[in-house]
Amino acid sequence: MHKYYKIDGKDFSIAGEASSDFKTVLKKLGTPAEIVRKVAIAMYEAEINTVIHGGGGECDAAIEKDKIVITFRDQGPGIADISLAMQEGYSTANDKIRELGFGAGMGLPNIQKYADDMSIETEVGKGTTVVLSINL
Amino acid sequence: MKISELAETLQLELLTEPDYDDREITGCYIGDLLSWVMGRAKPQDVWITVMSNVNIVAVASLADAACVVVSEDVPIEDAVLQKANMQDVVILRSPLPSYELGLRVHEAAGI
Numbered sequence: 001m002h003k004y005y006k007i008d009g010k011d012f013s014i015a016g017e018a019s020s021d022f023k024t025v026l027k028k029l030g031t032p033a034e035i036v037r038k039v040a041i042a043m044y045e046a047e048i049n050t051v052i053h054g055g056g057g058e059c060d061a062a063i064e065k066d067k068i069v070i071t072f073r074d075q076g077p078g079i080a081d082i083s084l085a086m087q088e089g090y091s092t093a094n095d096k097i098r099e100l101g102f103g104a105g106m107g108l109p110n111i112q113k114y115a116d117d118m119s120i121e122t123e124v125g126k127g128t129t130v131v132l133s134i135n136l
Numbered sequence: 137m138k139i140s141e142l143a144e145t146l147q148l149e150l151l152t153e154p155d156y157d158d159r160e161i162t163g164c165y166i167g168d169l170l171s172w173v174m175g176r177a178k179p180q181d182v183w184i185t186v187m188s189n190v191n192i193v194a195v196a197s198l199a200d201a202a203c204v205v206v207s208e209d210v211p212i213e214d215a216v217l218q219k220a221n222m223q224d225v226v227i228l229r230s231p232l233p234s235y236e237l238g239l240r241v242h243e244a245a246g247i
């Protein structure tokens with residue numbers, strides 16, 4: 001099973017739609033609730049980052065035999081210092097984004113907490129790819 | 137305690153459709169920063185917030201909150217409520233500040 005989503009980088013009001021859709025897919029397949037929740041939280045944070053930091057991009061969500069693997073790709077500014085970005089509370093989000101309740105600097109830590117595995121590939125000026133997986 | 141009982145006891149205003157899934161409430165989380173709520177709220181929590189933009193719907197749904205209670209009578213746009221109805225997210229509202237609401241939830245539901 002495989003789903004592909006385009007992630008709009010301009011419309012913040014639809015941010016989270018890929019995560020919501022994929023959650024529905026998992027529920028329909030009878031995936032255990034705790035796993036659905038882990039996927040939903042980790043995927044949402046990665047999706048929001050693609051929107052607010054990456055300027056939009058794309059997402060691949062695959063259900064494999066023993067795990068769910070979700071990849072977000074963008075061609076945004078990239079991350080200069082990944083270990084800094086991973087710290088709780090670190091955020092470069094601007095005031096407009098913060099007013100919407102984003103930019104708490106807890107997104108990457110949340111992915112770390114809820115996904116069983118995560119990896120970030122990034123190059124400044126080129127873009128960022130975040131892969132997260134949750135064991136079934 | 138069920139959502140409907142909490143709504144009645146605390147005189148909460150139901151903003152979304154009345155034929156909602158009357159879930160059991162087992163906890164309460166107060167917060168306005170979406171990633172904190174996402175990472176720290178537990179399934180079946182009442183989520184109390186002053187945030188009212190459309191992103192609260194996705195957060196409540198994905199974090200599996202029982203319902204959202206918007207405090208301080210913060211205004212909410214129709215588009216937000218429409219989306220909430222589509223995603224089966226229950227949104228209630230109260231004139232009380234978040235702290236007071238939390239206290240009332242504790243008194244009413246023992247959580």
Ligand SMILES: Nc1ncnc2c1ncn2[C@@H]1O[C@H](COP(=O)(O)OP(=O)(O)O)[C@@H](O)[C@H]1O
Nearest residue numbers: 049053054085091092103104105106107108128
């Ligand atoms: N896809 C991305 N592209 C560019 N920068 C990113 C991306 N994802 C995360 N970052 C950087 O890492 C920081 C921390 O991310 P995160 O923990 O999700 O917090 P927040 O999104 O609240 O800022 C962001 O503020 C941003 O600087």
Ligand SMILES: [Mg+2]
Nearest residue numbers: 048049107108
């Ligand atoms: Mg983030």
